[in-house]
Amino acid sequence: MEYLVQSGFLGTDALLYTDVSAIYLILLPVLMGLSISFAMKVRFKSHRLSQTILLLLAIIALASFNYGIRIESTLAGLMAGRSIHPSNASFIVMAHTIFSVLLLVLWISTLLFASADRRRRALPGLYSSSHKTAGRRVFLVALFHAFSMAYCYWMIYIA
Secondary structure, eight states: OGGGGSBOSSSSSSBHHHHHHHHHHHHHHHHHHHHHHHHHTTOHHHHHHHHHHHHHHHHHHHHHHHIIIIISSOHHHHHTTSSSOHHHHHHHHHHHHHHHHHHHHHHHHHHHHHHHHHHTTOTTTTTHHHHHHHHHHHHHHHHHHHHHHHHHHIIIIIO
């Protein structure tokens, strides 16, 4: 477990698990796009499996990143010696947290509805258009989340 509290590989004072979480969450829209391409190629089993794995990894990454910036150090400790104003930092962290919660709620609900529709043999088929709409919504929130993640990481650990 000692390897988790080593400094990260991005050259900042963030810890290793924070760097790994940040990279994963920033790349998440790209990985989701790859998973969506499985569905477009009618490889629904691969799409379902990859979406489930991406969601589980996102939950772990969000928990570890939020642990890194909230529990391990206080916001005031992160701002020591940096040019960022604490009120701006708290706004950035709050916006990122809102995107995180929204992403998880939308993604989990989409996954649960898709699973129920599949059991009823209505997906693919009857509910495909509503599933595509929900998927687009999740992807858009994941994109906003990736931008807020990159900005949050930059403001806390680099600026």
